[in-house]
């Protein structure tokens with residue numbers, strides 16, 4: 001099996017890992033007796049080089065040693081983070097636990113390579129395999145969203161979602177070109193042009209002129225009519241259809257009509273929902289958009305990275321019947337590099353390639369359906385307890401709880417839930433006066449669903465959240481309205497501390513029952529941080545990778 005490590009499944013990795021540990025023990029024994037050890041291990045059909053093992057001779061230099069030996073201080077923190085991830089309920093809607101395969105890409109030799117430029121046109125040598133990996137990632141990205149290479153191309157190099165979006169504007173617009181995106185407090189993203197009365201916050205509002213559109217403060221739904229009206233006045237060159245906190249499907253057809261009316265590009269940022277789009281369970285932006293961007297680490301469950309898809313071919317038919325072609329491919333590619341970025345992160349691009357392969361599997365589609373089923377169950381459960389959900393429900397992977405009727409602020413809710421090991425984020429709700437004191441919390445199900453939670457498990461999560469929020473009211477009654485006093489009560493009131501600790505223990509006991517890809521090993525010996533991944537790193541170095 002030499003050189004064929006890629007065929008090992010998770011169990012295989014574990015078996016080989018155990019084999020490596022056993023062999024390491026016997027090598028130590030041999031070394032102690034002064035016997036030569038730098039030979040291949042032969043065990044059944046598995047032949048592994050000893051380069052990866054911790055021998056006295058070969059591992060003298062720090063660059064060959066394990067992190068727990070070279071930097072125990074950092075390693076301790078990593079272990080604590082692992083424990084936090086395992087023992088808590090991750091409900092931040094933009095987070096997920098990526099797959100073991102992606103973790104293996106991220107910790108591979110691909111990280112070492114510089115490859116500025118695109119496949120076939122690099123500024124450095126030695127990129128023959130990197131080229132193949134990037135081409136594979138591009139091809140699979142199109143396939144995962146059922147796109148024809150005649151009509152669409154893509155760039156898989158953006159380091160993440162924000163650089164991807166900035167590259168889109170840089171490619172499509174002149175400095176100070178006009179954009180319209182959903183306002184941040186209404187569920188848009190910073191990179192859709194956020195600014196306040198006092199400050200241009202996002203670089204997308206510093207270097208471009210942005211005008212927000214809003215949701216209806218009563219229904220919480222995007223006010224398309226108002227967007228159309230204001231677009232007529234502002235005449236944007238790019239209209240952005242994309243959300244960070246909005247629990248309903250977008251009307252891409254309507255966006256297209258408004259864009260057409262203003263001869264604007266329709267740019268859809270599907271970062272949050274790209275997994276659902278790939279699985280075909282919510283409407284796709286591709287039919288109506290000129291450009292689509294996504295992160296790959298949210299519902300798509302891949303590496304922390306970004307992808308930009310751009311149209312090719314005919315954009316429109318001119319007055320005399322002539323074909324007007326899209327000319328955005330090179331503009332966007334050049335905006336990514338050399339405009340904004342340097343060397344691509346090849347380990348992440350490999351992660352994108354394997355994520356897109358996973359996205360085409362029935363298992364992935366089932367996962368996406370379960371995310372939505374869990375979000376709907378979460379929503380129904382909270383509604384049963386009387387909580388107000390913005391837009392009265394969800395079509396996707398998240399929901400927004402409006403806590404104004406409960407007399408709790410988003411910050412207080414976020415804090416108490418964090419104290420009981422439930423991670424979520426405070427969020428503005430439609431009609432909020434201040435973005436700095438938001439009245440809601442955003443809850444998402446992608447990460448919990450990856451850990452295997454089903455609807456009946458979500459019912460338990462609902463109970464935990466409800467108990468946490470009831471406790472929040474109790475704390476508030478003691479502390480009064482100020483967050484600082486509220487935190488003080490949480491830190492000092494013995495009765496409250498006891499209740500919080502009890503609830504946290506219940507949440508943690510529940511949470512550890514569900515595994516996390518790549519972090520399954522729960523034996524708490526020193527090296528258990530990313531055991532499977534460590535073995536994979538060792539295997540990769542074994543195979544000369």
Ligand SMILES: Cc1ncc(COP(=O)(O)O)c(C=O)c1O
Pocket residue numbers: 094160161162163165189191242243244269270271272295305
């Ligand atoms: C809609 C949307 N676009 C872009 C981004 C930015 O992604 P990143 O954090 O990877 O820069 C986010 C992040 O949450 C997002 O929600």
